[in-house]
Amino acid sequence: MRSIMAATTTKPHPGTNRKFVLAARPVGMPKESDFELVSEPLPPLAQGQLLLRTQYLSVDPYMRGRMTGVRTYADPVNIGEIMVGGTVGEVIESRNPDFTAGQIVTGYWGWQEFAVSDGSGLRHLDTKLAPVSTALGVLGMPGMTAYFGLLEICQPSAGEMVVVSGAAGAVGSLVGQIAKIKGCEVVGVTGSDEKVAWLTGELGFDAAFNYKTTSDYVARFQELCPNGVDCYFDNVGGAVSDAVLSVINTKARIAVCGQISQYNLDKPEPGPRAFRYLLNKSARAEGFLVYNFVERFPEGMGQMAKWIKEGKIKYRETIVEGFENAPRALIGVLAGENTGKMIVKLC
Amino acid sequence: MRSIMAATTTKPHPGTNRKFVLAARPVGMPKESDFELVSEPLPPLAQGQLLLRTQYLSVDPYMRGRMTGVRTYADPVNIGEIMVGGTVGEVIESRNPDFTAGQIVTGYWGWQEFAVSDGSGLRHLDTKLAPVSTALGVLGMPGMTAYFGLLEICQPSAGEMVVVSGAAGAVGSLVGQIAKIKGCEVVGVTGSDEKVAWLTGELGFDAAFNYKTTSDYVARFQELCPNGVDCYFDNVGGAVSDAVLSVINTKARIAVCGQISQYNLDKPEPGPRAFRYLLNKSARAEGFLVYNFVERFPEGMGQMAKWIKEGKIKYRETIVEGFENAPRALIGVLAGENTGKMIVKLC
Numbered sequence: 188m189r190s191i192m193a194a195t196t197t198k199p200h201p202g203t204n205r206k207f208v209l210a211a212r213p214v215g216m217p218k219e220s221d222f223e224l225v226s227e228p229l230p231p232l233a234q235g236q237l238l239l240r241t242q243y244l245s246v247d248p249y250m251r252g253r254m255t256g257v258r259t260y261a262d263p264v265n266i267g268e269i270m271v272g273g274t275v276g277e278v279i280e281s282r283n284p285d286f287t288a289g290q291i292v293t294g295y296w297g298w299q300e301f302a303v304s305d306g307s308g309l310r311h312l313d314t315k316l317a318p319v320s321t322a323l324g325v326l327g328m329p330g331m332t333a334y335f336g337l338l339e340i341c342q343p344s345a346g347e348m349v350v351v352s353g354a355a356g357a358v359g360s361l362v363g364q365i366a367k368i369k370g371c372e373v374v375g376v377t378g379s380d381e382k383v384a385w386l387t388g389e390l391g392f393d394a395a396f397n398y399k400t401t402s403d404y405v406a407r408f409q410e411l412c413p414n415g416v417d418c419y420f421d422n423v424g425g426a427v428s429d430a431v432l433s434v435i436n437t438k439a440r441i442a443v444c445g446q447i448s449q450y451n452l453d454k455p456e457p458g459p460r461a462f463r464y465l466l467n468k469s470a471r472a473e474g475f476l477v478y479n480f481v482e483r484f485p486e487g488m489g490q491m492a493k494w495i496k497e498g499k500i501k502y503r504e505t506i507v508e509g510f511e512n513a514p515r516a517l518i519g520v521l522a523g524e525n526t527g528k529m530i531v532k533l534c
Numbered sequence: 535m536r537s538i539m540a541a542t543t544t545k546p547h548p549g550t551n552r553k554f555v556l557a558a559r560p561v562g563m564p565k566e567s568d569f570e571l572v573s574e575p576l577p578p579l580a581q582g583q584l585l586l587r588t589q590y591l592s593v594d595p596y597m598r599g600r601m602t603g604v605r606t607y608a609d610p611v612n613i614g615e616i617m618v619g620g621t622v623g624e625v626i627e628s629r630n631p632d633f634t635a636g637q638i639v640t641g642y643w644g645w646q647e648f649a650v651s652d653g654s655g656l657r658h659l660d661t662k663l664a665p666v667s668t669a670l671g672v673l674g675m676p677g678m679t680a681y682f683g684l685l686e687i688c689q690p691s692a693g694e695m696v697v698v699s700g701a702a703g704a705v706g707s708l709v710g711q712i713a714k715i716k717g718c719e720v721v722g723v724t725g726s727d728e729k730v731a732w733l734t735g736e737l738g739f740d741a742a743f744n745y746k747t748t749s750d751y752v753a754r755f756q757e758l759c760p761n762g763v764d765c766y767f768d769n770v771g772g773a774v775s776d777a778v779l780s781v782i783n784t785k786a787r788i789a790v791c792g793q794i795s796q797y798n799l800d801k802p803e804p805g806p807r808a809f810r811y812l813l814n815k816s817a818r819a820e821g822f823l824v825y826n827f828v829e830r831f832p833e834g835m836g837q838m839a840k841w842i843k844e845g846k847i848k849y850r851e852t853i854v855e856g857f858e859n860a861p862r863a864l865i866g867v868l869a870g871e872n873t874g875k876m877i878v879k880l881c
Contacts, residue, residue, distance in 0.1 A: 259814040260784070424809050437607065443809045455810055459802035462771050462790045465821035467599075467606040472819050474812035 206299035245273035245323040270298040293322035324528035333361035340442035341418035345370030353422030355382035357528035404430035441472040503527030553646035592620035617645040640669035671875035680708035687789035688765035692717030700769025702729035704875035751777035788819040850874030
C-alpha cells in the first residue's frame with residue numbers, strides 16, 4: 188500500500204492551458220495552418236495527480252507519420268487531438284506521493300504548456316547529471332535509437348565501413364560517433380557544407396558529403412568507400428539509399444531507422460527495387476523501433492552518459508524559443524534546418 | 535597416406551566430349567543462339583583422375599545471373615566458357631582410389647556429356663536411397679535452399695502466415711510443404727491454374743493463386759491473408775513482392791531467395807521502395823545463398839530424406855530429354871514452364 192501524503196502546492200495554479208492540436212492532415216510538407224493553438228481551463232488536481240509545466244518540447248521526424256491518417260507502427264493523431272511528443276518539465280503541484288513540486292521530469296505529454304498527469308510514464312531527471320534538455324536527445328529517445336539501432340541492427344565490427352544518412356541529425360550524429368568508438372570507418376551524408384564541416388571537424392567522421400551539391404551519389408560513395416559499405420544506418424531513404432545499395436558488401440547490414448525524404452510524399456516514390464541488391468550480397472535490411480529495446484534503456488543511457496563524460500560523444504542542440512513556434516520547429520526538422528537535436532524551449 | 539590402387543577401366547574411353555559454352559551475353563530472355571555446342575577431344579586420365587559420364591544436368595534460375603557479365607555473389611561465366619551447373623553422373627573410368635567405375639556421383643561439372651575430375655567436390659550417391667536425380671532437387675541445392683532459407687531466414691512459428699512466390703518451382707514447392715510441417719498457414723503464388731491445383735490439391739498449401747490471371751495482387755493477399763503476412767519467401771520479386779510488402783505484419787521476415795521476374799531486365803526495374811514498409815513494421819528482408827549453410831547440409835538432407843520417407847514432403851520433376859535441349863530447358867525454367875525441379879536427362 189502507498190502512503191497518502193498531503194498535497195504540496197508551491198505556485199498558484201495557472202488556471203488555463205494552451206495546446207497544439209492537429210487542425211488538418213498535411214498534404215506534402217506540413218504548414219503552420221495544419222496546427223491549431225487552443226486554450227482550455229486546467230481542472231483542479233484530483234488525489235494522485237500532479238501538474239506539470241512544460242520546459243522543453245521535442246520535435247522529431249517521426250511526427251510527420253503521426254499526422255497522416257494511417258496506422259503505421261502507432262496510431263495516428265486524429266484531427267482535433269493534441270500533437271504527441273516527448274517533453275521535459277517541472278512539477279509545479281503534486282497530489283501524488285511519488286512527486287514533489289520543483290522536481291524535473293521527462294515524459295510524453297505532447298504539445299502543451301501544462302499537463303495534468305497521474306505520474307505514469309514519467310521519469311525523474313537529475314539536474315546535476317546533465318542539462319535536462321538532453322532527456323529529449325542524447326540521453327533520450329534519439330540517443331537510444333542511435334545506440335541500439337547501430338549496435339543491435341547493424342552490429343558493426345572494428346574496421347568495417349559504416350555509412351549514415353541524415354548524419355547531422357539528432358540520431359545520425361550519434362550513430363557516427365558510436366561507430367567511431369567501435370573502431371569503424373564512418374562516412375556521413377548530410378544537407379549542408381556547414382554540417383559536413385561539423386561532422387568531420389568536430390565529431391570525428393572520416394568523411395561526409397553534402398547530398399544537395401552532389402550529383403552522382405554512387406560515384407561519391409565509390410570514392411569515399413572504395414572497399415564497399417558494410418553497415419548502413421538509414422534515416423532518409425530515397426536516392427541516397429538507392430546509391431548505398433549499389434555499393435554494399437557481402438553480408439552488409441542496413442538499419443532502417445527513418446525515411447525522412449519520403450514522409451511528405453502521398454504515396455511511396457518508385458525507385459530501384461532493393462531485394463535484388465540484398466540477394467546479390469546476402470545482405471539484410473531491417474526496420475526497427477527504439478521501443479523494441481525499451482528494457483535495455485538503462486544500459487544504453489548509462490553507456491551514453493559515460494561516453495559524454497569521457498568526451499567521446501559530443502552533441503549539439505538546435506533550440507527554438509517559444510511554444511508558439513513548435514509547428515515552425517517541426518517543419519524545420521523535416522526541412523533539415525537543425526544540426527543535432529531540434530528542441531522547442533518554452534519561455 | 536593414401537594407398538594407390540590400379541586404375542580400373544570398364545568401358546572404352548569415349549574419345550570426344552561435347553559441351554555447351556556461352557556464345558553471347560543474353561539481352562533479355564536468353565535465346566538458344568546464346569549457347570554454342572562444341573566438341574573437343576577427351577584427354578587420357580592422369581593418375582588421380584576419373585572420367586564421368588553425365589546422366590542429369592540441373593537447370594536453375596540462378597544461371598541467368600551467371601550469363602550476365604557482372605559479378606554478383608559469384609563470378610560470371612565468360613564468353614567461350616562452359617556453362618556451370620549441378621550434375622549427376624556415372625564414374626566410367628577411374629585412376630583415383632576413392633572412386634570405382636559404376637559408382638554414381640553428384641557434383642558441379644557443368645553442361646558437358648563427359649568430365650575429367652580429380653574427385654574434388656564430388657559426392658557419392660546411394661542409388662537405393664532415392665532416385666539419383668533428386669540430388670539435383672529435393673535432396674540437393676534446391677532442397678537445402680528451401681530448408682535453410684525458410685527455417686533460418688524466415689524462422690516461422692506455428693500459426694504464422696507464410697507466403698511463397700514461385701511456389702510451384704523446385705524451391706517454392708518445398709518451402710510451402712516445410713512450412714506446413716511447421717504448423718504454418720501457407721499461401722503460394724504461381725503462374726498457372728494447373729500449378730495452383732497441384733499446390734492446394736497435392737502439396738497441402740492452404741491457398742494459392744495464379745498471378746497471370748490476377749489483376750490486383752494486394753486485394754488477393756488481403757483476401758487470402760486477412761491477418762497479414764508473417765513470413766515471405768521470395769523467389770520472384772517485382773510486382774508480387776511489392777504487394778506482399780503492403781500486407782506484412784509487425785516483425786515480418788522476408789527471405790530473398792530469387793528475383794526471377796527481374797533477371798532478364800537490363801537494369802533494376804523501379805518499384806515502390808521497400809524500406810518504408812520495413813520501417814513501418816519493424817520488418818526484416820534478407821538475401822541469402824544456400825552455400826552460407828553448407829556445413830549444415832548433412833542435417834538438412836537427412837531431415838528432407840526423412841520427411842520424404844514419411845510422406846510429408848512430395849516432389850515433382852520436369853524432365854527434358856537430350857543434352858542438346860539444355861539451353862531450351864533453361865529458357866523454360868526462366869519462363870516458368872516447369873513444375874517442381876527442371877532437369878535435363880542425357881540419353
